[in-house]
Amino acid sequence: xxxxxxxxxxxxxxxxxxxxxxxxxxxxxxxxxxxxxxxxxxxxxxxxxxxxxxxxxxxxxxxxxxxxxxxxxxxxxxxxxxxxxxxxxxxxxxxxxxxxxxxxxxxxxxxxxxxxxxxxxxxxxxxxxxxxxxxxxxxxxxxxxxx
Numbered sequence: 001x002x003x004x005x006x007x008x009x010x011x012x013x014x015x016x017x018x019x020x021x022x023x024x025x026x027x028x029x030x031x032x033x034x035x036x037x038x039x040x041x042x043x044x045x046x047x048x049x050x051x052x053x054x055x056x057x058x059x060x061x062x063x064x065x066x067x068x069x070x071x072x073x074x075x076x077x078x079x080x081x082x083x084x085x086x087x088x089x090x091x092x093x094x095x096x097x098x099x100x101x102x103x104x105x106x107x108x109x110x111x112x113x114x115x116x117x118x119x120x121x122x123x124x125x126x127x128x129x130x131x132x133x134x135x136x137x138x139x140x141x142x143x144x145x146x147x
Contacts, residue, residue, distance in 0.1 A: 003051055004036050005070035006043040010078065012070045013043065021048055047076060049083060055099040056082075067100035089126045091140070105129070108141055119146040 002021050006014045019025075019032050029035040037046040050058070050065035058064045067082030068074070074083050084100040092102040106129075108122050122141045129140030 002032070003049050003069070004033065005047050005049045005074075005076065005083065006036075006040050007045040007047060007076045008043050010044075010076050012072055012074045012076060012083065014040075014072065015049065015070055045076070045078075047081075047083075055101050057099065089124060089129075091126060091129050104140065106137060106140055111143075115143065120144065121146060 002018055004016050004018045005012045006016070016036070018036055021032060023032075025031050025035050029038075033046045033048055037043065040046065047066065047070070049070035051069050052059045052062065053064045053066065053069055056064045056067050067077075067080075068084055070076070070083040071085070073086050075086065076083055080096065082100050084094060085102065087094070087102055089102075089104070091105050093105060094100065094102050104124060111120060111122070120143050123144050124140060125142045126140070128142065129137060132139040
C-alpha cells in the first residue's frame with residue numbers, strides 16, 4: 001500500500017491510499033502518480049509520499065523518501081522533490097540540507113533539574129522574539145508549567 005498526495009499551487013490538498021509503486025501501472029501510464037492525476041485533473045500534480053518518512057529519516061531504518069510524509073496543507077517543493085510542513089512561526093527557518101523541518105532562530109535553553117521536576121517546559125513566543133531589540137535577538141523562549 002502506498003500513499004499519494006494531490007498538489008495544487010505547491011500545497012497538498014489531499015492524501016490518498018493507492019496502489020503500491022511496485023505494482024504495474026495501467027496501460028498507457030508511466031506510473032501510479034500519472035494515473036492518479038487523471039482522477040483529479042483540477043490538481044497540478046500527484047506525488048507518492050512515504051508514511052514512514054519524518055524529518056528526512058525513515059522510521060524503520062529504510063531510505064527516506066521526499067523529506068516528510070505529506071499532509072493536507074503541507075508544501076511540496078518541486079525543485080528539491082520534497083514535502084515539508086507549513087511554517088508555524090514567521091521567524092523559524094527550514095533546514096534544507098538535512099531534514100526539511102523548521103527550527104527556531106535561537107536555541108532552546110536547557111531546563112534545570114528543578115524546573116524539570118516541576119513539569120516546566122519551554123514554548124516559543126513569536127511576539128516576544130519579534131519585540132526583542134537585541135542584536136542578535138536572544139529572546140523567544142518562555143518557560144511554562146504543564147497543568
